[in-house]
Amino acid sequence: MxxxxxxxxxxxxxLSPTSTTTGTRALRIPTTTxxxxxxxxxxxxxxxxxxxxxxxxxxxxxxxxxxxxAAVAVAPAVPEEPDIIPQEEILAKMDPKEMARLARVRNIxxxxxxxxxxxxxxxxxxxxxxxxxxxxxxxGKDAVGAKMDSMDLEREKGITIQSAATFCDWVKKENxxxxxxxxxxxDTPGHIxxxxxxxxxxRVLDGAVMILCAVSGVQSQTITVDxxxxxxxxxxxxFVNKMDRMxxxxxxxxxxxxxxxxxxxxxxxxxxxxxxxxxxxxxxxxMKAIFFEGHKGIDVIEKELSEIPAEVKKLAxxxxxxxxxxxxxxxxxxxxxxxxxxxxxxxxxxxxxxQATLARKFTPVLIGSALADKGVQPMLDAVCDYLPNPSxxxxxxxxYIRVYxxxxxxxxxxxxxxxxxxxxxxxxxxxxxxxxxxxxxxxxGEICAVFGVDCASGDxxxxxxxxxxxxxxxxxxxxxxxxxxPKNKETAAFSKAMNRFQREDPTFRCKVDLESQETIISGxxxxxxxxxxxxxxREYGLDCVTGKPExxxxxxxxxxxxxxxxxxxxxxxxxxxxxxMGYMEPTRDPEGKNHFEEQIVGGHISEKFLYACEKxxxxxxxxxxxxxxxxxxxxxxxxDGATHMVDSSEMSFKMATEYAFRDTFKLANPIILEPIxxxxxxxxxxxxxxxxxxxxKRNAVIEDSEIGADEFTLTAMCSLNAMFGxxxxxxxxxxxKGEFSMEFKDYLPTPPQLxxxxxxxxxxxxxxxxxxR
Ligand SMILES: Nc1nc2c(ncn2[C@@H]2O[C@H](COP(=O)(O)OP(=O)(O)OP(=O)(O)O)[C@@H](O)[C@H]2O)c(=O)[nH]1
Numbered sequence: 001m002x003x004x005x006x007x008x009x010x011x012x013x014x015l016s017p018t019s020t021t022t023g024t025r026a027l028r029i030p031t032t033t034x035x036x037x038x039x040x041x042x043x044x045x046x047x048x049x050x051x052x053x054x055x056x057x058x059x060x061x062x063x064x065x066x067x068x069x070a071a072v073a074v075a076p077a078v079p080e081e082p083d084i085i086p087q088e089e090i091l092a093k094m095d096p097k098e099m100a101r102l103a104r105v106r107n108i109x110x111x112x113x114x115x116x117x118x119x120x121x122x123x124x125x126x127x128x129x130x131x132x133x134x135x136x137x138x139x140g141k142d143a144v145g146a147k148m149d150s151m152d153l154e155r156e157k158g159i160t161i162q163s164a165a166t167f168c169d170w171v172k173k174e175n176x177x178x179x180x181x182x183x184x185x186x187d188t189p190g191h192i193x194x195x196x197x198x199x200x201x202x203r204v205l206d207g208a209v210m211i212l213c214a215v216s217g218v219q220s221q222t223i224t225v226d227x228x229x230x231x232x233x234x235x236x237x238x239f240v241n242k243m244d245r246m247x248x249x250x251x252x253x254x255x256x257x258x259x260x261x262x263x264x265x266x267x268x269x270x271x272x273x274x275x276x277x278x279x280x281x282x283x284x285x286x287m288k289a290i291f292f293e294g295h296k297g298i299d300v301i302e303k304e305l306s307e308i309p310a311e312v313k314k315l316a317x318x319x320x321x322x323x324x325x326x327x328x329x330x331x332x333x334x335x336x337x338x339x340x341x342x343x344x345x346x347x348x349x350x351x352x353x354x355q356a357t358l359a360r361k362f363t364p365v366l367i368g369s370a371l372a373d374k375g376v377q378p379m380l381d382a383v384c385d386y387l388p389n390p391s392x393x394x395x396x397x398x399x400y401i402r403v404y405x406x407x408x409x410x411x412x413x414x415x416x417x418x419x420x421x422x423x424x425x426x427x428x429x430x431x432x433x434x435x436x437x438x439x440x441x442x443x444x445g446e447i448c449a450v451f452g453v454d455c456a457s458g459d460x461x462x463x464x465x466x467x468x469x470x471x472x473x474x475x476x477x478x479x480x481x482x483x484x485x486p487k488n489k490e491t492a493a494f495s496k497a498m499n500r501f502q503r504e505d506p507t508f509r510c511k512v513d514l515e516s517q518e519t520i521i522s523g524x525x526x527x528x529x530x531x532x533x534x535x536x537x538r539e540y541g542l543d544c545v546t547g548k549p550e551x552x553x554x555x556x557x558x559x560x561x562x563x564x565x566x567x568x569x570x571x572x573x574x575x576x577x578x579x580x581m582g583y584m585e586p587t588r589d590p591e592g593k594n595h596f597e598e599q600i601v602g603g604h605i606s607e608k609f610l611y612a613c614e615k616x617x618x619x620x621x622x623x624x625x626x627x628x629x630x631x632x633x634x635x636x637x638x639x640d641g642a643t644h645m646v647d648s649s650e651m652s653f654k655m656a657t658e659y660a661f662r663d664t665f666k667l668a669n670p671i672i673l674e675p676i677x678x679x680x681x682x683x684x685x686x687x688x689x690x691x692x693x694x695x696x697k698r699n700a701v702i703e704d705s706e707i708g709a710d711e712f713t714l715t716a717m718c719s720l721n722a723m724f725g726x727x728x729x730x731x732x733x734x735x736x737k738g739e740f741s742m743e744f745k746d747y748l749p750t751p752p753q754l755x756x757x758x759x760x761x762x763x764x765x766x767x768x769x770x771x772x773r
Contacts, residue, residue, distance in 0.1 A: 103389050104179065109186040111229070112211035113221035114741055117241040121211060121370040121379075122166075122187045127296060128377055129168035129183075135296055170380045181384045207387030208236040209379065210363070214248035215708055218256035220680035220715065221741050226261045235357050237364050237382050243271055243278045244369040247709025254365050266326035268353065268364040269378065270316045272308060281367050281375055282308065282316040284323055285349050290378060297373030324349070330356040350385060357386045399453045401442075406463065408448070409441040417460040423453055478509055479675045479720055479744050481522035482529055483547035486536075494519075497540045501532055508532060516769065522552065525742070526724070551721050553758065554592070554632040554673040554747050555624030560585035561668035566642075567656035577644035578656035580605070580613060582637045584664045592632035592747065594621045599639040605653070606643065612650035613638055616657030625662045626670055627762040632747065636661060672755045673747035675720040681730065682713040683738035690733040698722035717745060721754070 110118045126132045167184045186205065208229055212222060229236055238257060240250040250271060257265040269281040272289060280291040282305065289303040289312075305313045328338035331352035337344045344352070356362035366382055368375015401408065408414070412425050429449050430437050442448040486494045498510040498519075509522045523529045526549055536542040562583045569576040587595050596617040598610045605613070621631040638657070679700065681691050685707065691714060695702060700718035723742060730738045750758070 104181045104384075105184070105390050106181060106383050106387055107184045107206045107390065108383055108387055109188055109205045109208045109234075110211060111188045111208055111225040113213070113216070113219035113225070114739065116211045116213045116219075116222075117370045118187050118211055121209075121239070121241060121376060122185065124296075124370050124373065124376040125183075125185065125380060126166065126168060128298060128380070129170050131166065131168045170384065172381050172384050179384075183380070183383060205234060206390060207383070208234050209383065210236045210238045212238060212240050212253045212257070213245075214240045214242045214250050214253060214367075214369075215245050215711060216682060216713060217249075217253040218260045219682070219713065219741075220678065220743060223260065224743055226263075230360075233360060235360050235386075235388055237357065237366065237379070237386055238265060239366045239368065239375075239379050241368060241370055243274060243367055243374070244276065244372040246275050247711070248274050248278070249709075250365070250367050257363065257365065263363050264326055264330060264356075264361065265363045265365050266323045267319055267367065268323060268382070269367045269375075270312065270319050271367050272312050278369055278372060278374060281378065282312060283378065284316060284320045285353070286346060287316065287320065292374045292377070297376075300377050326362065327352045327356065330359075330361040354386050358388050399450050401450060401453075401461070402447045403442055403444050405444050407441050407443050410439075413464075414461045415464040417462050422464075423461070426450060426453070476507060476524065476744065477552070478507060478522035478524060479552050479677075480525060480529065480549050481520050481552060482549045483513075483516070483518040484521050484533065484544050485519060487543045487545055493540050494536070494542055497536055497542065501535070516765075518547070524744075526727070549724060551674055551719075553627060553629040553675075553750070555626050555629055555665075556592075556631065556633045556671050556673055557584060557586050557665055557668035558671055559669040561664050563660045563664040565656055565660035565663065567652055567659060569652075575644075575647040576649065576652040576655070577647035578609070578649075578652035579642035580638050580653070580656045580660050581640040582660075583639075584634060584636050584661070584668050586668075587633045587635045589633050594618075594631060594633065595635040597635070597637050599637055600641070601639075604643065605638070605641045609643065609648065609650060609653040610638065612653040613657040616654035617661060619654075620658050620661040620665075625665045626672060627758050629672075631665075632673065634665070672750045672758055674750045674754075675744055676717055676746050676748050677720050677723060677742040678745045679716050679718050679723065679740060679742040680713060681716075681738060681740040682711055683730075683734045684710055685712050687734040687738060688712050688714075691730070691738065694726070694729060694733055698726075718742075719748075719750075720744075721750075 110122060112118050123132070123135050127135050166187075167182065170181045170183055171178050172181060173179075210222070210225065210229070212218060238254075240253045242248060243250065250267065254265050254267055257263055268284050270284065271278060272280045272282060272291075280289060282289050287305060289305060289308045291301045291303065293299045293301050305316065324334060324338065324344060327334040327344075327349065329335070333348060334344055334352045337348070353362070353364050357364060364382060364386055366375060366379050368379065370376055408425060408428065410425055410428050413422050414425060415422055427450065428439050428442055430439055430442075439448070498521075501508050502510055507524050508528070511520055512518070513520050521529060521532065523532070529546075529549065533544055533546055536544055560583055562581075564581045565579065567576060567578045567580075582599075587593060589595075594617075596614045598605075598613070600610065617636050621634065623629070624631045636657075679695075681695070683691055688705075688707075692702070695714065695716050695718065698718050699722060700716040702714060702716045704715040706713045720742075726740065730740055749755075
């Protein structure tokens with residue numbers, strides 16, 4: 001439960017100024033709007049968990065979506081009790097029964113590449129735990145669809161769009177005794193267009209199951225999900241699914257987790273048979289064979305190794321050695337035994353796997369086939385054995401803080417800018433590797449760590465006087481947009497829907513273009529936007545007309561250019577006057593940040609007017625001078641200028657900067673940049689030629705091509721512009737058997753011909769608008 005987990009598992013905490021200037025303007029941090037009141041993922045009641053005080057247990061049985069749960073991390077304290085109690089105190093006060101109950105709770109997510117079998121697997125989990133009475137397959141013949149794909153659109157397309165939350169109870173045998181675990185589970189979408197759903201889910205979870213396809217191994221989206229799990233420090237177990245498929249090879253998948261994801265991984269099971277004859281697994285920890293019999297594999301039958309073929313037994317012995325060797329690398333006890341050539345006990349192996357998994361130094365790999373009803377129950381056992389419970393991170397978790405201004409003293413109060421909560425600074429420590437030294441205070445510019453501070457990664461703390469905050473969740477920028485308008489003038493329902501979608505999904509944006517007066521929606525891909533257009537129709541009864549999808553281009557400059565701009569206007573009474581001088585140049589910043597700086601000597605422009613200049617600069621970067629797209633990687637320095645005693649105003653300096661920016665930009669070797677996508681296409685081997693042809697036609701740079709037993713995967717870099725309409729062409733070229741995913745990689749210059757066309761189209765459109773005004 002990151003409800004308690006995040007609350008007490010804090011990591012980095014940064015107060016980061018966005019401006020490099022000092023003085024009163026140094027702390028200009030983007031303000032985020034407050035999210036909805038947080039809900040609690042786990043049905044805690046205030047009496048059973050007094051410190052959480054959420055008081056609003058979310059009825060997970062009814063919740064088909066986890067919308068709004070991202071706010072869990074910062075559950076508010078009750079108003080009459082604003083101080084946060086240090087967590088050592090909380091734990092000391094906590095009822096031992098409550099601690100025991102928490103030890104049997106798991107909050108986990110299932111995340112993987114598209115179509116790896118997350119939903120199919122979750123369907124089995126619900127069935128085996130008794131939450132549903134029968135299994136319906138994704139795109140199954142009965143046309144019912146899986147329980148977790150609750151939206152009609154999900155059932156029709158056979159993909160998961162929204163994360164869905166559910167819970168179940170799993171009874172696990174521990175030393176011959178039945179132990180009941182409560183599992184809260186979130187099934188996340190695999191498609192890159194819905195990546196924010198995974199971010200949102202991982203942020204509130206304690207652990208995850210990473211599913212891989214036994215044929216395809218680590219795929220493009222597995223790498224994205226891996227990055228997200230690392231970003232939110234989520235421990236994971238891995239499940240190699242689809243062992244029944246031709247060409248299934250779990251060892252390749254495990255090797256790829258080690259080499260491509262760089263996480264030490266080893267199998268804790270070996271398969272008995274494979275492909276058509278996949279029957280079960282050997283558990284390498286307990287060294288026993290496990291078979292799945294009865295209706296939908298509901299009966300788990302354990303057998304002695306003497307009852308299975310000798311070659312499987314031999315493989316199990318070999319792979320157990322590999323497992324122990326891998327654990328010796330990450331666990332001291334096992335390392336010592338390993339050196340002494342002693343065999344660790346079952347308990348020692350289990351403890352080592354758990355500790356190393358929790359520390360995110362290792363991922364144990366399980367094997368199975370959800371569709372063939374094999375291997376899901378041991379996966380649930382592994383969730384209980386190796387993934388954290390909500391109180392697991394409570395001890396020893398620190399929050400790292402960088403102090404930007406002032407002094408942080410033990411016992412003082414500061415405020416979380418996001419939640420407004422008043423927090424007492426408990427113990428402050430300086431870290432020396434893994435040792436710590438307690439200090440009474442810490443000054444500006446230093447990094448320290450504190451215990452028991454209620455916050456989320458990236459939160460901002462102030463002395464209470466400044467209402468600034470910054471967003472802590474990573475939200476990728478949209479790469480595609482299109483104009484949209486309802487066919488009938490249903491404006492109220494339309495704006496209600498738009499507001500809801502934006503609240504739910506930070507990667508979906510909606511704005512009205514001031515020049516064209518059109519509503520523009522933007523998101524992570526064609527499919528992403530298509531789904532919202534379809535949701536408007538189904539959920540709000542709004543048929544919409546959409547424009548052609550447009551790529552989110554960027555504009556930048558490639559050389560340094562000086563400027564000396566005078567803005568002068570005489571309109572009747574008082575006039576306007578401002579003169580700004582300086583230069584513009586590329587920042588060459590890898591993240592493409594823009595930068596404004598004043599280097600005025602002699603006070604020719606006052607602080608107040610320089611602030612207006614910075615405003616003018618920021619406004620200019622929002623809409624580039626070439627084609628009206630955002631500006632990247634551009635620095636503007638103002639180092640001189642002039643002010644008129646009467647005619648100068650903030651407005652005139654803002655305007656002067658905007659005009660100077662526009663003119664100088666055009667002289668500084670301007671370039672239009674376009675999004676380059678990393679595309680992964682897989683299809684049966686016989687279509688390889690067709691697909692290479694399709695990619696070549698799009699001028700894609702093919703980076704890698706991996707040929708499996710029956711399928712191949714091709715990875716290429718291609719401009720988003722060239723990828724329009726790819727899904728239908730891929731369908732046609734592969735008899736519907738090919739699939740692809742793409743992810744934003746970088747912004748690169750457009751070919752000169754395209755740049756010319758884009759500018760010409762922009763000018764033409766502007767002239768048309770001016771003529772109709
Ligand atoms: N052969 C085989 N097919 C499987 C297995 N598990 C799932 N599938 C099939 O793979 C396809 C995708 O399964 P899903 O469960 O929808 O995969 P997903 O990861 O939830 O998909 P998204 O959420 O859309 O990314 C479906 O056609 C399943 O029937 C398996 O173990 N073996």
